[in-house]
Amino acid sequence: MIFTLWMRRVLACLCVMALAGCAGTRTVGQQDASALLAGSDYRAYAALYLDDKGQPKYDPESLLDALEAGKAFNDAGLWALSRDAFDAAARKLNWKEDTVDTPAEVANLLGTTLTSDAFGAYQGKIHQGSLIDYYQAINHLMLGNEADARVDFNRLQVRQDNSVTQLKAFASTVNKSVKDGLADEQSEGAKQSLGEVGPKIADGVKDLPGGLDQSKIRMAAGDVMSAVFRATSSAESDKRSNLSRDMLKRASAASATRGGDAVIAYLGREIRRGKGKLKNKAVILYEDGVGPGLKEFRIDLPLFIVTGKVTYAGIALPQFQPGRSAFGGLKVGSGKTRQETAVLTDVNELSALEFDAAYKGVVAKAVISTIIKTTAQAVINHQIDQQKPDPLVGTLLKLGTGAAQYALTKADVRTWANLPNTIQMVVVDRPKSGILALAGALGQPIAEVPLREDTNTLVLVKASGTLGKPAVYVQALPAEAPVAALSDPLGAASAEVSGEQPAASAEAG
Secondary structure (H helix, E strand, O other): OHHHHHHHHHHHHHHHHHHHHHOOOOOOOHHHHHHHHHOOOHHHHHHOOEOOOOOEOOOOOOHHHHHHHHHHHHHOOOHHHHHHHHHHHHHHOHHHOOOOOOOHHHHOOOOOOOOOHHHOOOOOOHHHHHHHHHHHHHHHHHOOOHHHHHHHHHHHHHHHHHHHHHHHHHHHHHHHHHHHHOOOHHHHHHHHHHHHHHHHHHHHHOOOOOOOOHHHHOOHHHHHHHHHHHHHOOOHHHHOHHHHHHHHHHHHHHOOOHHHHHHHHHHHHHHHHOOOOOOOEEEEEEEEOEOOEEEEEEEEOOOOOOOOOOOOOEEEEEEEEOOEOOOOOEEEOOHHHOEEOEEEEEHHHHHHHHHHHHHHHHHHHHHHHHHHHHHHHHHHHHHHHHHOOOHHHHHHHHHHHHHHHHHHOOOOOOOOOOOOOEEEEEEEEOOOOOEEEEEEOOOOEEEEEEOOOOOEEEEEEEEOOOOOOOEEEEEEEOOOOOEEOOOOOOOOOOOOOOEOOOOOOEEOO
């Protein structure tokens, strides 16, 4: 009998290992990511996803790995590699693509109660579909591929239009799952336990942003860039004023700040004045900081349906962790004409909306799971007592059952680690000198960017931390074919602008 109990525990551990294998590969660990992002060392970060021959080595079958690889390559200016990685991610997220229904796989939070979502494949989020299309549009703009950028912006609009409906459906399905999961007579202990630990459970959502509204599931930055693209493209059909006007209207409803509203209003006036076009403008698109994350916290659970003959009983829950800023914003230009970037999209809001909608289900599942596992632990421990083994052996066996339950009690805290904290923008006239000065929010110099005459220019700036220098990339609008690749240890797909180095975008052959 004792041998049988040991075999059960071994089998349980093997199941945990097998499930952990299903969770998917992750090429870069959290500690490595944090260290490199603190210094905005995007090239070193991207290099971790490349082998000795410069070929990608992320797992295209792992959604989270493909998302993080795609973003790492985008940050490093490896536009083609980023495009391919996001294509892989889109294939794993394709069931959220163009429908208004939220699939059962996402909302079925009560389905695998004996283990944890942390041991299963990463499911992805509704807003991540919009982020994929947004970054793909940026990739194609920087590659000089206007036609594909148009496709991406069109897809982005479809996703954005569906996202609010999807979020409502998701929240409704989670609530129904919780209700159904707690309706069974056998779940009475779970209901009582939830009542007892309710105040502690609230720790998981205590740091959510205030004033969350479902309209904020849209990426205002994506809508604004869609309008900018239409107003600067080479196709006259894009210049129909209603296209940009409608996109800016949607962006205004989702904008994270009043400053963002002002940028949107200014763009609208300039596009109307130009009869659907922008003329001789510099569009500064700035990604600041590192986005939100999750951490695990544990709660000892009062158990009303089992005896005290257990060595461990508790639940593990995710806690929302707000992102952190880098420079906080940029100052653009000099003298009396200097302006500051404004926040269009707060990634904390995108993430928090879905976390908040899912949290009831996560908690209910965790409590029900613990009730089931602790009941099983008590039964096994009772069987150990019935066998009357040596006291030391019996104690070790009981500790083993508690350890097995502890190993199966785990919160899913996986998040897309290299997203920015905020996406900001400012639009300015091209300086008469042809040199655009960029500085941090405190005035610290970042770069001086040369701009061509009589054209619109996209200036893409990224800073995930303040220990290193931000990355700056430049592309004329309408998007042009990139120039020849400059010297780069990674075979980079673009040239980084810093100091007085000439601005360029390039693609490796």
